[in-house]
Amino acid sequence: MKNLFTLLAVVLLMAVSAKAQDANALLDNASAEYTSGNLENARFNLQQMLQEINQAIGRDILALLPDAMNGMEKVEEEDNVSGINAGFAGLFVNRNYKAETRDASIEIVSDSPLLGALNLMLNMPVFLGGDPNQKRIKIDGQKALLTKNTGGEGAVNYNVQLAFGSTLFTFNCNGIDNENDVTAMLEAIPLKDIMAVAQ
Numbered sequence: 001m002k003n004l005f006t007l008l009a010v011v012l013l014m015a016v017s018a019k020a021q022d023a024n025a026l027l028d029n030a031s032a033e034y035t036s037g038n039l040e041n042a043r044f045n046l047q048q049m050l051q052e053i054n055q056a057i058g059r060d061i062l063a064l065l066p067d068a069m070n071g072m073e074k075v076e077e078e079d080n081v082s083g084i085n086a087g088f089a090g091l092f093v094n095r096n097y098k099a100e101t102r103d104a105s106i107e108i109v110s111d112s113p114l115l116g117a118l119n120l121m122l123n124m125p126v127f128l129g130g131d132p133n134q135k136r137i138k139i140d141g142q143k144a145l146l147t148k149n150t151g152g153e154g155a156v157n158y159n160v161q162l163a164f165g166s167t168l169f170t171f172n173c174n175g176i177d178n179e180n181d182v183t184a185m186l187e188a189i190p191l192k193d194i195m196a197v198a199q
Helices: 002-015 023-035 039-064 115-123 179-187 191-198
Strands: 072-074 080-085 088-098 103-110 134-139 142-150 156-164 167-174
Touching: 023 039, 039 080, 039 088, 039 103, 039 191, 103 191, 115 134, 115 142, 115 156, 134 156, 134 179, 142 179, 156 179, 156 191, 167 179, 167 191
Parallel strands: none
Antiparallel strands: 072 088, 080 088, 088 103, 103 167, 134 142, 142 156, 156 167
């Protein structure tokens, strides 16, 4: 059991970014607690270490995202990185972009409950139900679901969802009614680099 614990810790540390400086201290604490038989504290320290690692990964992802898209600038003070998602260890990254009449957002969430339904729709088109406002597209070689919504006053917004591994990538934009502009913004996002960091 101790070997398994050590192996898990080593694998987790291999994934850690240089920015997660507290991870080593948390691992040392977890190891000491485990050795002394205090499994609850050992688990707590490992969970804290995973949170530190996820936050470091989230910061690395934010660094990969563009500063501007289609005339919209990032709203840096609204950048959000959390190492915990809905009470479970996981990755959550969010960035918003704004211009006078338009806005967009990118959200990356690991272990999202929406992954199953999205994968079903992407891999079995019959589940799209012939909705003319939904279609499969490819972004950087990856299948994604694009949904167009038109509000009561004719305002158009797009939602794009893409799954990779156990992670959900979501892009939303409002005030842009040309689908080609939306896909051009998506192509400007280094998705494969993000996938490499997130997985």
